[in-house]
Amino acid sequence: MTRPRVAFIGTGGTIASIGKGPLDTVDYGSTGNVMVAGAILDRFPEVQAVAEVFAVPFSNIPSPNIHFPQWKALVECCDRLVREEPDLAGIVVGHGTASLEETAYALHLCAKVAVPIVVTGSQRPSSALSTDAGLNLVNAVRVAADPRSRGLGVLVLLNDEIQSAREVTKTSTGRMQTFRSPDFGVLGQADGDSVNYYRRPVRAGAPDTVFDIRALDALPRVDISYSYAGSDGTAVRAFLAAGARGIVSAGFAPGFCGPGDLEPLRQAVRDGVIVVQSTRAGSGRVFPSTKLREYGFLTADNLSPQKARILLSLALTRTTDPAEVARLFATY
Incomplete structure (x- = not known):
């Protein structure tokens, strides 16, 4: 059976970070050791069991530094991937959790591609004991490759939970269950046996959006x-x-x-x-x-x-x- 093709865009963040050792879950940012997308895929080869995943070069940047220029570049990158990879099933964006919800919502409002876009990250660096990076990546790929993910706008996947970019927010500095949708809850879950959805967002979002940042140099202040x-x-x-x-x-x-x-x-x-x-x-x-x-x-x-x-x-x-x-x- 042919595996679905999924693109992985890495932007840095905890999911890309290598700390001082397996017990370093706090000070890993001081090492400056941040993997590019391809290195993340090599570190977690299990991801290839659920899809044919290929790395897409992008700039590694701390997530608090990500704003309009990177949002625009991500939108254009997604356009290019769909144009050049006609059999593409979905796109996963790796991101630091500090501003993950903002990038996800910006893409939810601006992305124009029909394939699912799933944003993921991790609370513990890839080098840490019991890191969540590998399983979050695998599950994000599974969700991006699932045809039922189309038409739901941009999605966020961490801790086995599928959430709408419009609704999700980070609620804890260090706990694994940090990303929550306080008013409405999750859209579904990525469990070990299957991806399951239980509701759909009703507000407008990607790709059916009137907003287009591709021709803009900046956003109004x-x-x-x-x-x-x-x-x-x-x-x-x-x-x-x-x-x-x-x-x-x-x-x-x-x-x-x-x-x-x-x-x-x-x-x-x-x-x-x-x-x-x-x-x-x-x-x-x-x-x-x-x-x-x-x-x-x-x-x-x-x-x-x-x-x-x-x-x-x-x-x-x-x-x-x-x-x-x-x-x-x-x-x-």
Whole structure:
């Protein structure tokens, strides 16, 4: 039986890291020993038992440093792979877990290929005792190769769990079960015997998306203002001075900014800046209350502040009309 062909793009991260020894699960980043994609596949040859997996060269970079230039390059890389590999079943992207959810959501909003894209990483370096790197990679390949993964948008696979890029977030610094979808739970699981799905996302995502970053040199500046007891609007004023075209307010639950942030944010709206109210709570919708409507603030629905920032940046590449931006937030 012919094995499905799956591409593996390595961008670095813990999954690519080699520490000082098998008990080094904390300080491995200090070694500077980060494997390229091909070396990761060689370290875990078991992956070839589930698919014909080939490495795709890409830059190794710490995940906190990954943003628009790398998102654009990944979108273009996926385009090229589908164009040059007509029998390609799916694509796996290895990524550091620190910003994995942001890259996954950016690809979910921007990728144009029909084959599944699955983003994976690990909590322990590949050199560590009981590392999760190998099994996460194998399961990500299995999910990417599964025809049932098509049409679900970009997926995230760690700890045997399949999650939607829109919904998943990192919830723990070091625990293996760190990636969770707080409001809705997993889409399915990659168990030892089979890949199983139990629900489908209903919000729009790759490849059926209106956003296209391939012709862009940059995204409009959007910043996040984090509310806390005593926050006084200094961050908002600094963001506006830096040229922000949008601000996401990471407010108190269920969705309102600190009193000191309110007037600078209202002034931003009067100046034509789009303000989206999110919450720092970690889950749940921000409700479109009477006050938020009076202020001219849009709501982030249940998107985290970091994901609302990505969607707002992309929305501003298409429109500055608040009503249209609100429609995009309700769609994606």
